[in-house]
Every structure is written in structure tokens, then in C-alpha cells.
């Protein structure tokens with residue numbers, strides 16, 4: 506489930522360097538997440554977050570092998586390649602979110618792999634076994650305000666996901682409290698300062714073929730339709746609250 510032993514060793518080595526500088530090894534990611542600018546460039550390692558459920562937990566909508574490869578190979582590679590790319594940059598930063606918000610200052614490998622890490626970390630959280638249905642509370646109100654009804658929102662979001670050309674993501678985002686739908690190419694997202702439609706990502710669906718091809722082949726619409734049964738609306742509401 507976690508990073509392979511060699512990248513773990515690299516992480517520990519960097520941790521030792523930070524420990525020598527008075528930074529507890531276990532708290533590097535926490536420090537970065539808390540927005541404290543303590544770690545010099547090239548000393549922060551990103552880690553694959555734990556998957557909050559088993560690989561087969563999202564069946565039948567998303568099959569076990571897709572999850573094993575998507576999380577264990579694709580997401581793990583984004584993390585490993587982000588760490589490699591960050592070793593080469595001298596741009597200071599205080600949190601992973603800050604990198605994404607200022608992505609135009611970073612080289613393309615940071616944009617691709619940092620976006621990949623951010624997007625997939627969000628993606629695993631906004632799904633759960635037995636999800637689906639509709640949101641409630643402030644999220645439901647905000648959706649109704651922006652789109653008229655949940656059904657209308659679902660139709661428009663589905664359209665954005667199905668019609669996005671090539672690899673990318675469809676998003677529900679909050680732009681100063683106003684909800685919008687957008688799609689982005691590659692591993693871009695609305696938080697990036699390069700995005701056409703900018704805001705805080707609340708909900709996102711991965712429409713890269715690696716997200717659905719084993720089970721659905723070219724039938725992206727079928728994948729998107731099944732994916733709605735997995736949405737963890739509590740997690741999406743949390744994203745709106747924390748925006």
C-alpha cells in the first residue's frame with residue numbers, strides 16, 4: 506500500500522537531515538501541510554496517502570484490479586516523480602497546496618506529478634463503498650443555487666466528464682463560494698494558477714483511460730454513470746466547509 510522500500514529509504518534519509526535541523530522526522534508532511542516554511546527546498550518528501558478502503562471495496566462500479574493499478578502504480582508513480590522533480594527546484598514553498606496554487610512558477614514535471622498527487626489524493630477521499638445519493642445541508646443549497654437542482658447539476662457534471670477530450674478531470678469547484686463545473690486536461694486542476702476556471706476543487710472525477718479501461722474499455726459514459734454510486738457527499742461537504 507505504501508511507497509516502495511527505496512523511496513522509503515530516501516524519505517528516511519531526508520528525515521534524518523531535517524531531524525539534524527531540529528525538525529521531527531514524523532512531522533515533515535504535517536509541517537508542510539500546516540503551512541510552516543521550515544523545510545529547505547529538496548528536503549520535503551511527499552508520500553502516498555493510505556487508501557481509505559480495500560482495493561475491492563468500490564466493486565462493482567470500479568473493479569479491484571483497476572484500483573490496484575490506479576493507486577499502487579499510477580498514484581505511487583506521481584508521488585515518486587514529484588519527489589524527484591522537487592529535488593531539482595529551488596522554489597521555496599510552505600505546503601503542497603501552495604505549490605499547486607503557484608504552479609506556473611514550477612517546471613512541467615512538478616505540474617504533472619504534483620497535480621497527479623493532489624488530484625488522486627482528493628479522488629480516493631470523495632469516493633466510498635455505499636456512497637451515492639444526494640448531498641444535504643449547505644452543499645445541497647449551494648448546488649441548487651448554482652444549478653437549479655441536483656439533477657441538473659448531475660447532468661451538467663456528467664456531460665463535462667464524458668465530453669472532455671482525451672485525458673483529464675471534471676470538477677465541481679467553489680469560486681468564492683459560487684459553485685461551478687469545469688474540466689481540465691492532463692493532471693491540471695482548478696486550484697492551479699494556470700487553470701481557465703479557477704477555484705477550490707470540491708469533487709473530481711478522473712477520466713483518464715487508466716481509471717476505467719479494464720472494466721469499461723471505451724465506454725466512458727458507463728463508468729461515469731456507475732461512479733455516481735460511489736460519491737462520498739460528506740467528504741465533498743467537508744471540502745466546501747474548509748475552502
Ligand code: MN
Pocket residue numbers: 575579625711713715716
Ligand atoms: Mn488517475
